[in-house]
Structures are given as C-alpha cells and as structure tokens.
Amino acid sequence: MKADGNDKISLWQLFILITIFAIGTAVVVGAGEEARQDYWIAEFIAAIVGVGIVLGYYQLISFAGKKNLYEMLSFSFGKWIGSAIIVLYSLYFFYIASRNIRDFGELMKISILPITPLEVITIVMMFPVMYTVYLGLEVLARVTEIVSPYILGILVLVGVLLFFSGELQFTHLLPILGDGFGPVWEAFFPTLLTFPYGEVIVFTVIMTATTRFSHVGKVGATAIAISGLLITYANVIQIAALGVDLKVRTLFPLMTAAREIMLMEFIERVDILVVFILMTGVFIKVSVFFYAGLKGLEHVFSVPYRKFILPVSTLIPFFAVLNSVNVVEHFEEGLMIVPYVLHLPFQFGIPLLLFFIIWLKKKKKKKSISGGVAS
Template sequence: MNQEKIGLKQLFLVMLIFEIGTTIIHALGGEAKQDAWLASVVGTLFGFMLVLVFTKLSGDYPGNSLIQIIQTILGRFFGYPLCITYIIYFISQAARVSRDFAELMISTILYGTPTMIIISSFVAVIIYTLRGGIEVFGRMAEMVVPVILIILFSTWAVIYASGVIDLKHLTPVLGTGIKNVLNTSFPTLTILPYGELIVFTMLWPALKDNRRVKTVGMVVVLTGGVLLTLNIIGLISVLGPQLYGRINVPLLATARMASVADFLERIDAVVILIMVVGGFFKVGAYIYGAAVGTAHLFKLQSYHSVLIPLGTIVTSLGFIQARNLVEHDAIGLKFLMTYVHLPLQIVIPCLLLVISYFHKRVKPLVKFKNDNKCTGVEKSHNVE
C-alpha cells in the first residue's frame, strides 16, 4: 500500500485534540467527587505507562501498523481474527463518538433534527477530508487546533473573571479515600482518554521521522493530562462535587453560568465548537485506522477505496447502536469499559509486547544453534 506522510507538529496536534477534544466537556472521574482531579493525575501516570507500551510495540516494528505487527507476532492463523477485531473496534468507536456528537447537537442547538441527518452529514465531511490523504487531515489540525486551544483558554478566563469559582468545593482533599481515587483512575481514567490512543499505532507509520514517536506520545500525554486536570478543577470549583458527577456535559453548564458585567455571557456556543472539532478529529482518526487496517489486511493498494463503505457503516451503526442517550451511556460505561476497552487497549497490547520480546530473544538463539550445526557438518565433511 502506498504510504503517505505526516509532519511531527501535525501528528502532535492531531493526537492532542483527539485526547482532549471530546473528553474535556464530560464529567471525568465523577465517582471520586471533589477528588476527581487527583484521579485524573493518577490516570495520567497510568497513561504514560500505557503509551510507552504502544510506542515500544510500534518502535520494535518500524513502519508497520498495529495490524501488520499482530500478523508478524502471532502469524496469520491467530493474528487474522484479532486484526478483524481491532478493525471492528475502530469502526464501533467512530460510530459511538458520532452518536455523542449528534446527541449534543440535538440537545443544544439543533432541536428536533433527526439523528441520522446529523451523523451522516458529520461523517460525510470527515470522509471527504480523508480522501484527500492523511496530509490534508494533518494540515487541518495545524490550522484549527491552535484556534480551539485559544478559545478554550479564553473560555476559562471568562469563567474565572465572572466570579463563579469557589475553591472550597475541592475540599476535603482525599475526602473520598485513596482507594476510591485509585479505583476511579484505573481503568476508567486510564482508558479514557489514554487507552484510546492505540488507534495511533495505525497512524504512526505515516510520520516522517519514526524515531520521534515516543517523544510525541509522552508530550501529548503530559499536555493532555495537565489540561484535563485543570479543567476538572475548574468544573468542580464552579459546580461542586455533587452536581459535577450528575451533569452529562458539565463544561456546557459551567459556560452558561459565566457572565462578566452582564455583557459577556452565553459563551456556551464555544463549547459546542470544541465538541465539533474534537469529534471531527476523533472520528477521523478511528475511520483512518479502520481503513488502513483493512487495506493492510487484504493487501489493497490504497485505503481510499474503503473509506466510503466504512463511512456508511459508521453512520448506520451510530444510529442503531442505542435507542436513546441513557442506553448509549450505559453501554459505554458498563459493558464496553470492562469487556471491550480493557482487553483491546491494555491487556492485548501488553501481551503482544511480551510475546514480541520472547520472540526476538528466542529467534537469534535458534538461528545460532542452526548455524553451529551447519558448521559442524561442514567440519566433518572436511575431515573425511
């Protein structure tokens, strides 16, 4: 398959907006109440370890995507079903994020609009962009993401200036207990958002300098972890620990409360903009991962030919996967977290890394023994 390339800065921005774009508007770690920010810090530490696994696995097989790595390590018989599983996983994740985006649009600015119309329009724009190549996707991030970060910082500046912040909501520290903080940080705040970065094992081969993958991954986790933790601190300081965990989109509620001199208010529209941009790059990364994986698995010349069929599947799946928002959230937080995200984002990558380690240790020994046998045979012939 023809390989496209993406720049270092572009990869960093795509990964960063993927990590924080949709996550930042939700109530992360609500179970830990006022200690949610501590759970976020611990989750970031776990995130570092998890991304180290991803980057090590990718670094051991430079230029190969996760699908190619699995086939190399496990062979075709065991690797093929696992590759299919990951492709389906990327598709289902794209569908879930698309549904999240549609539900937010319907509940805020597009009242009464059919869910299918919103999802199909959203996915169509993403497919159009990806058909231009990963370079176009990266250049879009280079143009859009800095603006979104400026908007995010400006939003919080307005919120702080409005005087709705009360840091007493953050006390008592560790009031819920260290055990609750640890249970919240792993696996929930490790999987969301750091475990999701596994999809970038499909994109890292497109980086112009593959040696910088580990550095980019670590900086993204650090930057995203700091931004998410500060965001949680701000949200709890405004809403309080009880209300923070009950609201589906706390950043939106917080933005609606902000008002400066009865003039600068109703800034909740910028939260919608952040969600749109974050959802765009998140769904785009998942669809790209599924498309490249399909192309590698079936030896296609280009992934472009499967983008439209994948877009159709994502649109349909996003519409039918749940009857309403409550069911949608319940599936994501209960079933998928334990039975899908945990094995595919953490368990299997760690097992692949262990198998790869022993495979690389055993293979040279076998080769060395075979060479010695051949040398011994040659010597016996020479003696005769």
C-alpha cells in the first residue's frame, strides 16, 4: 500500500500537518488541569516526551524496512490476525475522529450556535472533511499549509492582546511545584502523554508517503517540539488570565480567556478567533484520522479507500452524538476512560509488540541465512 500520485506529500507538508494536528484541539480543549498552576510544566514535559514518541515511531518504521503501520501488522501477525488488528486501528481512528467532531460541536453550541442541534453541526462539519479526503492526502496537506498561518497567528495574537489588556496575572503561576511533583505526574500520565502526542500514531500510516523518508524523523521531532511549545504557551496564558481552577470555571479555557480581552473600548469579544482555531484544527485532525482509518480498510479489503468515504462518514457524526449524553460526560469519558482503554494499547502497547516481533523475525532470518551459509 505505497503512496503515489496525490497520496505523496513533501517533508514541509508533513511538518505542517503534524504541527497543526498536534495543536489542533489541544490548545482549546482543557486537559491536565489537575496540576493547577503547574499545568504548563506537565505540558512541557509531555512535549519533550512527545518528541521521543515521534522519533520512536520513525525508528519503528525504519526498522521494519519502511513499512507503514498496516503493512507492519500484516507482516508481523499474518493475514488474518493482522487484518483484524488493522480493522481495530481503523475503528480507533474513526472513534477519535468522532470525539473531535463532538468537541467542535460542543464549542459551537456554547459560543455561537446555542439553539442549533448538535446533530446538524456534526453532520455539516463532515462535508468538507469528506471532500478533502476524497481529493487525497496531498490536497489535505495543501489545505493545512493555507490555514496554518492563521491558526499560529491567532494563537500568538490572543496572548499578546491579553497581555496588553492587563488580564495576565503571572502570579497565578506561583508557587512553582508548590504541591510537589505528584499533581504534575497525574496530569502528564496518561492524559497529556496520549493527547495529543500519542495520537501521532496515526502518522505511521502517512510517514511513508513522503518524498524523502530519511528526513522524516527530524521533521516530525521538530514539528512536535514547536507544537509543544505553542501548547505550553497557550497553557501559560490560560492560567495567567483565569487562575488555577480552570476545570471549575470552563471546559474551553482559551476561549474563556479570550473573552476577557478589551482594548481601547474597541477590541473585544475576540473569542470568535478561538472558535476559528478549533474549527480548523478539528477539520485537520478529523481529516487525518478519517484518511488513515479509510486506508486501513483499503489495506484489508483491497478496495480503493474512496469507496468507503460515504458509508463511514455517515457513522462518524452519529457516534459523535451517541458517545455521551452531555458535554460533561463527554469530557469525563475522554479524560478518565479513553486514555487507559484505547490510547495506551493502540498508541504504545501494539507498537512495542510490533517492534519485538519484527526483531524476532529478523533474528530468526539472520540465523537461518548464517546456518545455510555454514552448511
């Protein structure tokens, strides 16, 4: 299942995709607030580990002879078991896509569309995702190139406007590690480890689609480092603007912080810019997960992935609404259940098992070759 045609992307496009993917919903949706004023420290540590994670995925693909995730699963577990695990990965990617769609729907209902049914918001969001994925990975990468300056610029601008509005109280960041390292660890593992850095597992489907694979490791590590710093920056301004009790005050802290902006009695209500960040971030993340999940079905059933776009795209909004009864349950499920039940096995457990199996197969092959030469 090698990429060709409009499934090929450049290193720069991969860099932009990973950067915006990682920033995506992470800068808007609160996670890891258990660390209170040290929330940003937990995020910074997670970003450092995230660099190691993406390098680990790159090394796994290199060790497997530049096979992507699905090819590694087929090679390691055989046709039937491998196909079953591939389908599970596709379902996992579709599920995470549905959760991201739900994040967007909840923010829209809270901010600008309180009367519009959640079902309508999620269905409408799937239309541009369907069209972009149908056009291919290269088109998705080019769209990301177009929107990335706006996402990054708005993120920086919100912090600058908060500073000049006098809303940032950096004393909220003190005392550093006042409660010890325990709350930082609680925020880091597994929540911040798996979201968004562990989610980069989806790029093990895409990394081999680049034009110069040998540079993918450095490109991916740089992208995660930059996105990690930007997420940490967002965390700092959230705490400085709102205080340490983010969980109590809001589910979308960056948007709430942006509402505090007021300059010259003219510049205010810039929270709509944060809505734009989440809207475009969700679009990119859902498209990447959707594409990767469809490629898994393509690998198993030997049918072009575009054939699956319409039926699967009708299910994602459905499960986005069905996942939970309300927004509180949605976030509790995402922070308390999903990291342990889904994220850790799919992001780390199976890749580690793949490495071990491929290592055994290589060792066995090397031994058989050396035995044949000796005889």
